[in-house]
Amino acid sequence: MSDTLTPDVIGRRVEVNGEHATVRFAGVVPPVAGPWLGVEWDNPERGKHDGSHEGTVYFKCRHPTGGSFIRPNKVNFGTDFLTAIKNRYVLEDGPEEDRKEQIVTLGNKPVETVGFDSLMKQQSQLSKLQEVSLRNCAVSCAGEKGGVAEACPNIRRVDLSKNLLSSWDEVIHIADQLRHLEVLNLSENKLKFPSGSALTGTFSALKVLVLNQTGITWAEVLWCAAWCPGLEELYLESNNIVISERPTDVLQTVKLLDLSSNQLIDENQLYLIAHLPRLEQLILSDVGISSIHFPDAGIGCKTSMFPSLQYLVVNDNQISQWSFFNELDKLPSLRALSCLRNPLTKEDKEANMTRQLIIASIGQLKTLNKCEILPKERRTAELDYRKAFGNEWKQAGGHQDPDKNRLSEEFLRAHRRYQFLCLSTCVYAGGLQVADFPLEQSVPLEYGAPEDWELKTQQPFMLKNQLLTLKIKYPDQLDQKVLEKQLPGSMTIQKVKGWLSRLLKVPVSDLLLSYESPKEPGIEIKLENDLQSLRFYSVENEDCLLVRW
Amino acid sequence: MRECLSIHIGQAGIQIGDACWELYCLEHGIQPNGVVLDSQPDQLENAKMEHTNASFDTFFCETRAGKHVPRALFVDLEPTVIDGIRMGQHRSLFHPEQLLSGKEDAANNYARGRYSVGSKVIDLVLERTRKLAEQCGGLQGFLIFRSFGGGTGSGFTSLLMERLTGEYSRKTKLEFSVYPAPRISTAVVEPYNCVLTTHSTTEHTDCTFIVDNEAIYDICQRKLGVERPSYASINRLMVQAVSSITASLRFEGPLNVDLIEFQTNLVPYPRIHFPMTAFAPIVSADKAYREQFSVSDITTACFESSNQLVKCDPRLGKYMACCLLYRGDVVPKEVNAAIAATKSRHSVQFVDWCPTGFKVGINNRPPTVMPGGDLAKVHRAVCMLSNTTAIVEAWARLDHKFDLMYAKRAFLHWYLREGMEEAEFLEAREDLAALERDYEEVGQSF
Numbered sequence: 001m002s003d004t005l006t007p008d009v010i011g012r013r014v015e016v017n018g019e020h021a022t023v024r025f026a027g028v029v030p031p032v033a034g035p036w037l038g039v040e041w042d043n044p045e046r047g048k049h050d051g052s053h054e055g056t057v058y059f060k061c062r063h064p065t066g067g068s069f070i071r072p073n074k075v076n077f078g079t080d081f082l083t084a085i086k087n088r089y090v091l092e093d094g095p096e097e098d099r100k101e102q103i104v105t106l107g108n109k110p111v112e113t114v115g116f117d118s119l120m121k122q123q124s125q126l127s128k129l130q131e132v133s134l135r136n137c138a139v140s141c142a143g144e145k146g147g148v149a150e151a152c153p154n155i156r157r158v159d160l161s162k163n164l165l166s167s168w169d170e171v172i173h174i175a176d177q178l179r180h181l182e183v184l185n186l187s188e189n190k191l192k193f194p195s196g197s198a199l200t201g202t203f204s205a206l207k208v209l210v211l212n213q214t215g216i217t218w219a220e221v222l223w224c225a226a227w228c229p230g231l232e233e234l235y236l237e238s239n240n241i242v243i244s245e246r247p248t249d250v251l252q253t254v255k256l257l258d259l260s261s262n263q264l265i266d267e268n269q270l271y272l273i274a275h276l277p278r279l280e281q282l283i284l285s286d287v288g289i290s291s292i293h294f295p296d297a298g299i300g301c302k303t304s305m306f307p308s309l310q311y312l313v314v315n316d317n318q319i320s321q322w323s324f325f326n327e328l329d330k331l332p333s334l335r336a337l338s339c340l341r342n343p344l345t346k347e348d349k350e351a352n353m354t355r356q357l358i359i360a361s362i363g364q365l366k367t368l369n370k371c372e373i374l375p376k377e378r379r380t381a382e383l384d385y386r387k388a389f390g391n392e393w394k395q396a397g398g399h400q401d402p403d404k405n406r407l408s409e410e411f412l413r414a415h416r417r418y419q420f421l422c423l424s425t426c427v428y429a430g431g432l433q434v435a436d437f438p439l440e441q442s443v444p445l446e447y448g449a450p451e452d453w454e455l456k457t458q459q460p461f462m463l464k465n466q467l468l469t470l471k472i473k474y475p476d477q478l479d480q481k482v483l484e485k486q487l488p489g490s491m492t493i494q495k496v497k498g499w500l501s502r503l504l505k506v507p508v509s510d511l512l513l514s515y516e517s518p519k520e521p522g523i524e525i526k527l528e529n530d531l532q533s534l535r536f537y538s539v540e541n542e543d544c545l546l547v548r549w
Numbered sequence: 550m551r552e553c554l555s556i557h558i559g560q561a562g563i564q565i566g567d568a569c570w571e572l573y574c575l576e577h578g579i580q581p582n583g584v585v586l587d588s589q590p591d592q593l594e595n596a597k598m599e600h601t602n603a604s605f606d607t608f609f610c611e612t613r614a615g616k617h618v619p620r621a622l623f624v625d626l627e628p629t630v631i632d633g634i635r636m637g638q639h640r641s642l643f644h645p646e647q648l649l650s651g652k653e654d655a656a657n658n659y660a661r662g663r664y665s666v667g668s669k670v671i672d673l674v675l676e677r678t679r680k681l682a683e684q685c686g687g688l689q690g691f692l693i694f695r696s697f698g699g700g701t702g703s704g705f706t707s708l709l710m711e712r713l714t715g716e717y718s719r720k721t722k723l724e725f726s727v728y729p730a731p732r733i734s735t736a737v738v739e740p741y742n743c744v745l746t747t748h749s750t751t752e753h754t755d756c757t758f759i760v761d762n763e764a765i766y767d768i769c770q771r772k773l774g775v776e777r778p779s780y781a782s783i784n785r786l787m788v789q790a791v792s793s794i795t796a797s798l799r800f801e802g803p804l805n806v807d808l809i810e811f812q813t814n815l816v817p818y819p820r821i822h823f824p825m826t827a828f829a830p831i832v833s834a835d836k837a838y839r840e841q842f843s844v845s846d847i848t849t850a851c852f853e854s855s856n857q858l859v860k861c862d863p864r865l866g867k868y869m870a871c872c873l874l875y876r877g878d879v880v881p882k883e884v885n886a887a888i889a890a891t892k893s894r895h896s897v898q899f900v901d902w903c904p905t906g907f908k909v910g911i912n913n914r915p916p917t918v919m920p921g922g923d924l925a926k927v928h929r930a931v932c933m934l935s936n937t938t939a940i941v942e943a944w945a946r947l948d949h950k951f952d953l954m955y956a957k958r959a960f961l962h963w964y965l966r967e968g969m970e971e972a973e974f975l976e977a978r979e980d981l982a983a984l985e986r987d988y989e990e991v992g993q994s995f
Contacts, residue, residue, distance in 0.1 A: 210838045369776035
């Protein structure tokens with residue numbers, strides 16, 4: 001908040017009444033006298049103009065209303081790290097503390113001290129601090145050199161999100177003094193890249209780095225990663241990142257990568273991070289992805305990409321094709337998947353069917369949407385999958401007899417696991433989740449290839465499907481022609497006789513009906529009971545009714 | 550000093566207990582075999598461990614061999630659930646005498662749990678309780694975990710509570726009860742069991758914290774992205790609340806809250822002792838670091854119905870007392886600001902006769918999450934226990950269901966066969982009706 005404006009004020013992050021901004025200009029703006037600061041707000045609608053005033057361009061903004069001119073004394077340039085910690089964590093001294101006296105010996109003389117107690121208490125409080133949260137505390141710099149290291153060297157976890165740090169230089173100054181730093185959260189800061197590089201050892205203990213909403217680019221991410229040799233978790237949410245190059249020597253220890261809400265990511269960029277050796281968890285929520293391909297894996301093989309990936313999160317995306325899950329089966333280590341709120345999973349009114357199809361498509365999946373897949377559930381899902389695609393399998397050349405089985409490549413690629421599910425016996429090991437008590441359950445997977453009767457689809461219940469096409473013969477009459485007629489199976493014998501009587505002009509009581517089937521020639525079955533239907537006597541299509549009188 | 554004995558009754562109580570002790574062990578660095586994790590190379594960690602040793606004495610008893618045994622008792626009238634503990638991960642944590650099981654279960658029947666089957670086991674249970682109590686220097690009280698709807702949870706608990714009052718009249722007894730959910734039911738006769746047990750236990754309990762399954766299912770589905778929450782997920786969430794409540798007994802903190810302090814501050818009249826529990830923040834592990842939760846954010850969240858562990862609408866009632874238990878990175882300044890902001894909100898209405906209404910506890914240990922769980926690790930959390938008149942809605946629902954079944958005397962013969970009389974049912978129902986009237990009365994303005 002000083003009135004003297006030095007050139008290094010440009011680029012600094014400041015706060016005015018809760019709104020954060022970056023200083024872009026310092027100087028005089030005629031005709032009004034006095035020094036002014038030109039700032040670009042984080043919130044693009046907060047300002048009045050885009051850096052120009054009365055025709056002259058003083059600085060540039062990305063938005064037409066992104067900038068303002070403010071008096072320097074209205075602006076908060078922030079405070080240093082140590083002061084911020086003291087402000088937050090040191091309990092205020094009560095009035096009774098001031099009176100405390102202690103006798104200390106210097107040489108031979110006893111000396112009265114006043115107030116030492118509270119000072120020592122303060123210092124011990126700070127040195128015990130391991131976890132520090134300074135979110136929105138207007139921290140802009142590290143402060144006096146060595147101050148932090150002396151007062152609170154044991155800090156392991158720092159939350160410095162939404163502060164006024166303007167460049168990585170300041171962050172490095174702070175981190176240099178915290179030898180045990182393991183978790184660093186720098187979200188919602190806009191940091192410039194440093195002039196030099198970090199000293200080796202600055203971030204040597206760092207395991208978790210959070211850089212959400214910092215506007216960082218992929219190249220900058222790789223620069224940071226170079227200083228953190230032991231980095232295990234990296235969070236990069238909402239940065240509009242485009243993965244532009246493959247990380248070669250950096251990020252090799254990373255186990256968790258959060259790339260959610262980066263809408264510019266697409267599946268081709270994912271190939272660039274596919275060879276990180278330790279990556280176990282990948283969070284891709286809300287990135288707008290709709291498909292994924294692992295072209296290097298042939299039919300029945302696993303891909304070499306994402307070798308350690310165990311947990312994939314693809315919630316809130318645009319997945320609308322089943323082939324997505326079919327591709328995921330190629331991942332060698334995938335054990336858990338979360339795919340809520342995608343078009344494919346939203347439309348389906350029977351959420352159960354979706355779940356079953358996903359389970360059947362991905363063989364080693366143990367957890368879906370945070371629910372464990374029990375062996376019984378897997379078995380039901382696989383059986384249903386086998387039945388659901390049975391007709392397609394047949395059309396693609398599938399056959400119960402393994403020698404005659406010649407499936408098209410297209411089918412094999414689209415349904416990777418189908419052949420596996422059809423194998424006649426297979427040992428199925430399903431592990432229960434308790435880590436130290438694994439139970440191997442061997443269930444002989446005798447699914448076999450789908451039988452024809454399983455594949456018969458139910459015909460819709462319409463009258464025309466209920467009609468039987470029958471031939472009508474009159475064996476005792478030589479000159480009557482053979483009629484072909486369609487009769488409903490539910491028609492009673494009485495009604496058939498009635499109709500025949502009207503047709504042949506013979507009284508009903510004289511008629512004797514029987515039928516024979518082409519499947520069993522020579523065998524005649526009498527239709528004696530008038531009250532029963534044709535279906536009762538198992539009259540089928542193409543059978544022949546024999547009428548005698 | 551200040552030891553607490555936990556008694557876990559019935560399937561619900563035991564499964565919650567399993568999750569609970571697992572969490573306590575994680576928080577205190579105790580391994581599944583009872584030994585404290587000792588291999589810290591860092592001196593600071595060691596110093597911290599020594600510092601906290603003295604405090605977890607309230608829940609763990611240290612044997613001469615250096616093992617830490619929980620001060621807990623698991624009771625059930627049939628063996629299957631307890632066998633799960635005997636063979637499970639924590640089998641070496643508990644002494645075999647702490648795991649008590651009968652042979653014949655209560656079959657969802659209060660009468661069996663209380664009279665026929667329960668009476669056979671009660672003496673053994675009391676004997677073991679006495680043994681555990683003798684190991685304590687200064688027993689503060691008991692924490693009972695059970696469900697209202699089951700046979701053992703309802704029947705056996707009421708028997709046990711009566712006898713505990715007889716033997717340990719000056720000790721506090723707090724309950725953590727699973728209340729039957731409004732729309733999800735695990736037993737048809739739940740309403741009978743609940744009404745009967747509430748009637749017989751009310752005078753023996755000092756405070757009953759209720760949670761219900763449906764509220765927690767909804768939280769798991771909406772906030773944690775769990776498609777089909779299992780009992781394991783539900784219990785894990787519930788024990789976070791339990792852990793927050795007992796945190797000040799187990800860790801030193803700037804503002805500790807004792808068991809007796811709960812009573813004093815939350816219970817305005819002896820019968821009005823059913824506070825509602827709420828917990829914040831509830832964040833999915835997939836969304837770690839994405840949302841920031843300041844003290845004022847989490848305090849406001851506690852007053853939202855989506856964070857409550859019981860299905861009831863507090864906007865329909867008035868608050869009589871409120872206890873906010875913060876843990877983690879919380880500074881007193883921020884707490885004061887958050888509470889001031891809450892008091893000024895119109896939706897949070899207090900009764901006329903209780904102007905201040907807030908009790909605050911702060912503990913610096915941040916919440917621990919169980920590995921493989923659904924919750925994200927957060928820097929700070931708050932558990933709110935509020936005594937609100939809106940909870941009468943829960944009792945009204947229950948009474949209504951009871952009336953429907955009782956009008957037809959449906960399922961009654963199962964209770965009468967075990968030696969109960971209809972008079973007991975009527976008495977219990979009258980008692981609950983009186984409880985509803987009591988709540989209405991306290992909620993009225995002058």
